Amino acid sequence: MSDLLQIDFGEHGASPVIGIDLGTTNSLAAFMDLSGPVVIPGEDGERLVPSVVYRSPAGEIVVGNAARRMLIDDPSRTVYSVKRLMGRGVADVADELKLFPFRIAPDSDAVIRLDLGERTFTPPEISAFILIQLKKNAEAYLRQAVTQAVITVPAYFNDAQRQATKDAGRIAGLEVLRLVNEPTAASLAYGLDKRNDGIVAVYDLGGGTFDISILKLHDGIFEVLATNGDTHLGGDDIDNRLLRIALEDVASEWGEDPSRNGSLVQTLRRAVIDAKERLSFGPRATIDLDWQGRKYQREIAREQFETLIRNIVDRTLGPCRNCIEDAGLTPEQIDEVVLVGGSTRIPLVRQAVENLFRARPHTDLNPDEVVALGAAVQAGILTGAVEDKLLLDVTPLSLGIETMGGVVSKLIHRNSTIPASATETFTTAVDGQKNVLIHVLQGERELVKDCRSLARFDLKDIDPLPAGAPRIEVRFLIDANGILSVTARDERTAKEQSIEVKPSYGLTDNQVEAMIQESYAHAAEDIRERQVREARLEADQILAALEKARAHDAWGEMTPTEQVLIERALNELLTVYHSEDHELIRAHIELLNQTTMRLAELMMNAAVRTALKGKTI
Amino acid sequence: MSAPDYFQVFGLAPKLALDLADLEQRFYRLSRESHPDRFQRATPAERERSLDASAILNDAYRTLRDPILRAEYVLKRLGLPADSKQVPPELLEEVFALNEALEGHNAAQLKAGRSHFEALRAETDLELQSLFAQFDEGDLAAPERIRALLNRRRYIMNLLQTAAHV
Numbered sequence: 001m002s003d004l005l006q007i008d009f010g011e012h013g014a015s016p017v018i019g020i021d022l023g024t025t026n027s028l029a030a031f032m033d034l035s036g037p038v039v040i041p042g043e044d045g046e047r048l049v050p051s052v053v054y055r056s057p058a059g060e061i062v063v064g065n066a067a068r069r070m071l072i073d074d075p076s077r078t079v080y081s082v083k084r085l086m087g088r089g090v091a092d093v094a095d096e097l098k099l100f101p102f103r104i105a106p107d108s109d110a111v112i113r114l115d116l117g118e119r120t121f122t123p124p125e126i127s128a129f130i131l132i133q134l135k136k137n138a139e140a141y142l143r144q145a146v147t148q149a150v151i152t153v154p155a156y157f158n159d160a161q162r163q164a165t166k167d168a169g170r171i172a173g174l175e176v177l178r179l180v181n182e183p184t185a186a187s188l189a190y191g192l193d194k195r196n197d198g199i200v201a202v203y204d205l206g207g208g209t210f211d212i213s214i215l216k217l218h219d220g221i222f223e224v225l226a227t228n229g230d231t232h233l234g235g236d237d238i239d240n241r242l243l244r245i246a247l248e249d250v251a252s253e254w255g256e257d258p259s260r261n262g263s264l265v266q267t268l269r270r271a272v273i274d275a276k277e278r279l280s281f282g283p284r285a286t287i288d289l290d291w292q293g294r295k296y297q298r299e300i301a302r303e304q305f306e307t308l309i310r311n312i313v314d315r316t317l318g319p320c321r322n323c324i325e326d327a328g329l330t331p332e333q334i335d336e337v338v339l340v341g342g343s344t345r346i347p348l349v350r351q352a353v354e355n356l357f358r359a360r361p362h363t364d365l366n367p368d369e370v371v372a373l374g375a376a377v378q379a380g381i382l383t384g385a386v387e388d389k390l391l392l393d394v395t396p397l398s399l400g401i402e403t404m405g406g407v408v409s410k411l412i413h414r415n416s417t418i419p420a421s422a423t424e425t426f427t428t429a430v431d432g433q434k435n436v437l438i439h440v441l442q443g444e445r446e447l448v449k450d451c452r453s454l455a456r457f458d459l460k461d462i463d464p465l466p467a468g469a470p471r472i473e474v475r476f477l478i479d480a481n482g483i484l485s486v487t488a489r490d491e492r493t494a495k496e497q498s499i500e501v502k503p504s505y506g507l508t509d510n511q512v513e514a515m516i517q518e519s520y521a522h523a524a525e526d527i528r529e530r531q532v533r534e535a536r537l538e539a540d541q542i543l544a545a546l547e548k549a550r551a552h553d554a555w556g557e558m559t560p561t562e563q564v565l566i567e568r569a570l571n572e573l574l575t576v577y578h579s580e581d582h583e584l585i586r587a588h589i590e591l592l593n594q595t596t597m598r599l600a601e602l603m604m605n606a607a608v609r610t611a612l613k614g615k616t617i
Numbered sequence: 618m619s620a621p622d623y624f625q626v627f628g629l630a631p632k633l634a635l636d637l638a639d640l641e642q643r644f645y646r647l648s649r650e651s652h653p654d655r656f657q658r659a660t661p662a663e664r665e666r667s668l669d670a671s672a673i674l675n676d677a678y679r680t681l682r683d684p685i686l687r688a689e690y691v692l693k694r695l696g697l698p699a700d701s702k703q704v705p706p707e708l709l710e711e712v713f714a715l716n717e718a719l720e721g722h723n724a725a726q727l728k729a730g731r732s733h734f735e736a737l738r739a740e741t742d743l744e745l746q747s748l749f750a751q752f753d754e755g756d757l758a759a760p761e762r763i764r765a766l767l768n769r770r771r772y773i774m775n776l777l778q779t780a781a782h783v
Binding site for chain 1: 620657
């Protein structure tokens with residue numbers, strides 16, 4: 001029977017590679033069908049899976065719409081917008097903490113840990129829960145195991161944020177074949193290359209991040225010329241502004257400070273978001289709060305809303321202008337503009353984009369889905385299903401090393417097409433020196449203190465020689481995911497030089513490995529549990545059927561020996577019913593099946609006779 | 618790992634004057650051949666080779682499509698690397714004037730300085746262009762003269778940046 005359910009996916013016969021948009025607010029998966037990219041719906045039939053994770057007191061993880069409801073019922077066990085914390089340290093997020101109810105655990109170090117009831121989790125682990133849900137949805141939908149994925153990231157994500165996303169994939173049991181930049185993925189989904197060659201700008205304002213990318217399209221090649229953005233600018237910021245006003249209102253109207261009541265804040269946040277969304281389609285909307293019988297209402301006009309958020313929208317324009325300049329273009333030279341991300345539904349945002357680019361933007365694809373669809377196209381490129389397209393993306397930030405006086409020497413400039421590499425020769429400063437430490441940074445500023453520390457690479461076991469004599473050639477390579485790797489070689493001996501990597505932010509390989517082991521252990525437990533549950537369900541069905549059969553005339557037609565055998569098989573099944581061994585349960589179901597075969601046959605015959613009789617009348 | 622010859626990557630002779638449209642076509646064609654996307658299901662060794670080859674291709678394209686980076690690359694291979702320490706003597710006076718304007722916060726003088734440096738850069742670029750042609754024809758004196766002009770240009774760019782960031 002299971003053969004009938006097997007669907008053959010394409011001529012390659014390989015397991016499908018899904019495309020995943022792991023968003024701040026919503027996440028979704030898509031896959032490449034024969035006709036093109038298709039969104040994979042969630043368990044509840046909804047296309048978007050809210051990026052919300054809830055952990056019940058029993059330790060059960062709930063993701064998506066069900067978890068979003070828990071944001072109100074049990075806010076201290078629920079996390080949202082975790083993407084804002086990916087690849088960041090505690091000091092980085094001090095500002096966020098004022099606005100988001102993140103509960104940072106005291107044992108946080110280079111990696112943030114969030115309290116979720118009895119346990120703490122890192123942002124990659126929480127993202128992994130979302131990925132596991134998407135993987136499950138895909139497996140249920142495709143009726144096939146899914147182990148490989150393309151995951152999208154904001155174009156302006158740095159190395160640590162990309163690495164954290166890749167770690168999340170690994171923890172979720174997914175091999176991340178590629179990280180693709182969100183705006184670039186969107187341009188793939190639009191298939192603009194089919195229409196004509198030209199210059200396209202993709203403006204992507206999501207829940208928590210803003211990206212602008214400018215691409216040159218030519219004969220199926222998507223060449224990114226420049227990218228810019230802000231990884232902490234999005235719809236969340238707009239929500240927070242409205243929320244602050246509403247909180248102040250409620251405080252003065254009710255005469256008590258609502259901001260300490262997590263459940264109330266989340267209910268109000270929901271009401272604020274509803275009003276924001278309605279303001280995209282009407283001239284006014286009401287923030288409508290009904291909390292445990294207490295009410296609060298405030299009408300907001302579109303103009304008021306626009307005044308409130310204008311400087312948030314304006315913050316996207318600087319990166320846009322820089323991006324145009326970096327691409328060596330003027331706004332007039334941009335042929336088409338594509339809007340991506342839910343926040344681009346806001347009329348003020350559309351207007352700002354139109355004014356800047358002097359072009360009416362494309363909005364024909366759903367801005368919430370277009371990134372995942374593009375990720376599925378990229379998955380198709382990787383499997384060979386899509387042959388004509390090729391994406392040439394860039395690194396968003398310059399890569400450099402620390403030199404004398406705390407100055408950064410740039411090795412790979414921003415907007416370099418990736419993969420990109422640079423080679424630098426290092427030597428020693430004192431006689432017999434055996435180690436050289438290389439501090440790698442990302443950013444555009446001149447001084448180390450103004451750039452983002454990426455990692456320290458320790459060249460070890462250098463032959464003890466006079467100062468300046470060793471020559472270690474170090475190659476910095478940014479791969480197609482935008483992630484750095486470093487290799488070193490002794491120029492004299494041509495031997496590979498050993499390097500120890502100390503990432504400044506993020507998990508070490510060992511930590512990720514431990515998390516993977518743990519998730520495997522949980523997964524194995526989960527599977528065992530499910531199999532036992534399913535076996536018992538099946539036992540219930542056959543026991544109920546037998547119960548009915550014994551009241552049937554056919555039961556009397558059985559020989560006493562047959563009846564004894566059936567009774568015995570029935571009792572044995574009841575004995576093993578509560579065992580935790582699903583195979584044992586199934587074996588006894590099968591035995592009962594065998595012994596009741598003739599009974600079933602007799603009942604079938606009786607049923608046929610009745611049916612025929614019915615016909616002759 | 619000997620340093621790859623960027624011109625060879627594109628199958629081109631080492632010239633300072635390049636047809637950019639032709640270079641772009643070659644870049645796209647070679648990208649389709651070597652990009653890691655094309656080797657996702659290949660052996661680890663093949664994937665590594667593709668990553669390496671496309672990194673070098675991208676580095677080469679970035680260097681050769683920009684006339685100044687291209688010239689610096691060619692001169693470096695000829696044993697004439699950039700010299701950033703020496704102030705070209707003929708620019709000394711300009712440097713003094715700029716410093717004076719900076720110290721005196723003289724906006725008008727700074728503005729005048731900026732347009733003056735812009736003009737100097739345009740002049741240098743024009744001169745470089747004709748020297749590039751001479752280089753490509755095999756003029757043996759050209760490399761040294763290009764070196765001096767590139768040093769000068771780099772200095773002018775620094776002055777421009779200083780004047781612009783006040």
